[in-house]
Amino acid sequence: MFDCFATVARGLEELAAQELEQLGAEGVEPGFCGVKFRCDRKHLYHINLWTRLCFRILVTVAHVPCRNSDTLYRSIQGIDWEQYLTPEKTLAVKATGKNDRLNHSHFTALQVKNAIVDQQQDRFGERSDVDTEIPDVQINIHINDSNATVSLDSSGSSLHRRGYRPAMGTAPLKESLAAALVQLTEWSGEVALLDPMCGSGTLPIEGVLKTLNIAPGLFRDESSQGFGFQTWPNYDEALWQSVVEAAKKQQRSELAVPVVGCDRDLDILAHARNNADNSGVSDYIEFNYTDFAEIEAPSDSGILICNPPYGERLGQSENLAPFYKLMGDILKQRFQGWTAYILSGNKALTKCIGLRTARKIPIYNGSIPCQFLKYEMY
Incomplete structure (x- = not known):
């Protein structure tokens, strides 16, 4: 042991x-x-x-x-x-x-x-x-x-670097944090999933990988990157291959609900599509060129998850308060029957959403203390 x-x-x-x-x-x-x-x-x-x-x-x-x-x-x-x-x-x-x-x-x-x-x-x-x-x-x-x-x-380079994401947005979420956020929503692939500000697509990609039971280390195994233990004197190649083969057999291939990522930046959306393609899940995610103000619910119920700018890394000189108010208005008007989750590192901006939170989960995005806010839209 x-x-x-x-x-x-x-x-x-x-x-x-x-x-x-x-x-x-x-x-x-x-x-x-x-x-x-x-x-x-x-x-x-x-x-x-x-x-x-x-x-x-x-x-x-x-x-x-x-x-x-x-x-x-x-x-x-x-x-x-x-x-x-x-x-x-x-x-x-x-x-x-x-x-x-x-x-x-x-x-x-x-x-x-x-x-x-x-x-x-x-x-x-x-x-x-x-x-x-x-x-x-x-x-x-x-x-x-x-x-x-x-x-x-035993890992080599950090495991959050899956290997599918050469392309990233301006303020990317680590894959591991994206996976944690999806897990906290308890999304299991039975209702729609929407990221209205998807950037390089990490949240929907990690959601689909989890729901289809695809082991994230498979991308690293198939690249030249490898794991730390593979160069140890006691490395057991046959045992490793049996673990990899068992993982491949556990993958699922059906997802019956829409998974949608939207962004208003065409270049970033191209990166998102490329990342989804690299991770083998491009057939399961629809990426749309849409400004948040134009966003519509893709089904009657579902999970909305997003990581909007909160002034730490993006738009520091921008007044984001009107945008946060707009988020709250759109959620209230267009997403009845949905549950929304918003990652926020700015409590003052959060108040501008104007909705009552069902839950506040403390979480860190790198060194930034944040809250993962849950809103139930009736």
Whole structure:
């Protein structure tokens, strides 16, 4: 069994814990910006392939003392690195956290790297090269007071980068946050889904991927990107292929309700269509060139979900209050029988919507504290 830590966006810890349990993780324990859990090798592969909400799955190698740089160096040398890293493989070290004596992440990472390659030099007369871009083995060290957790990154690049989205709008939602927002709406593909300001299409795409039970890691597997664990000495190719094949067999192909994305920018809509095509769901999403003021409900009931500008990244000099009032008016007049969800990072603008919220869910969009607002339109 591996002891693991999944890194997640702030505010999504509980949601990610639920997902990890559903994916077969054991001993699941949410914390700050992450979730601890245990799993075997098959579930480590399975979770990397299937998680929609996590950024990275870190596998714990050791907990070591690190009162100062000398203690850290000796502690790292006390680990048998041969089972994790051979000299022909490249490595990179990422350090987080600090204490009084180790308060510079670059220096901490350098000490760890030196301890590892010095051990290799002593044993083999050769050592791993450093590759900070695409290392074969990514080592993480997290310092908490006088102790450090040493981990291997089983994911490689962040799992929120699915691989289907080379094209993005001006202020794109991370795929993992989009997946979380769709999950919070509890949309299950039984009613229509509409994003009236869809940008590069991430919300409807993530919604359809979830409803059709398409594992988000499949796009990465089919590209040259791969996962971190695939370059580990103990990588089991046959086991991985069995996990991938099982995922492909679980995909569904029917969606009986409309899924619609609208935007008033033709170039961005072209990106959205391209992203949907890359993710294999272009047949299930209708993208329309429509200004919000002209938006109409595509069916009698459904879920409307959107991430409108709220002055942090877009339109800072713009007065967005009239637009938020317009949103409220259109929802009230044209979306009776619908449930609307709006992500907002500006409480003053939210008041301009003029509708009573059924629920307010605190959530972070990057470093921006937001609220995911639910409106039931009668």
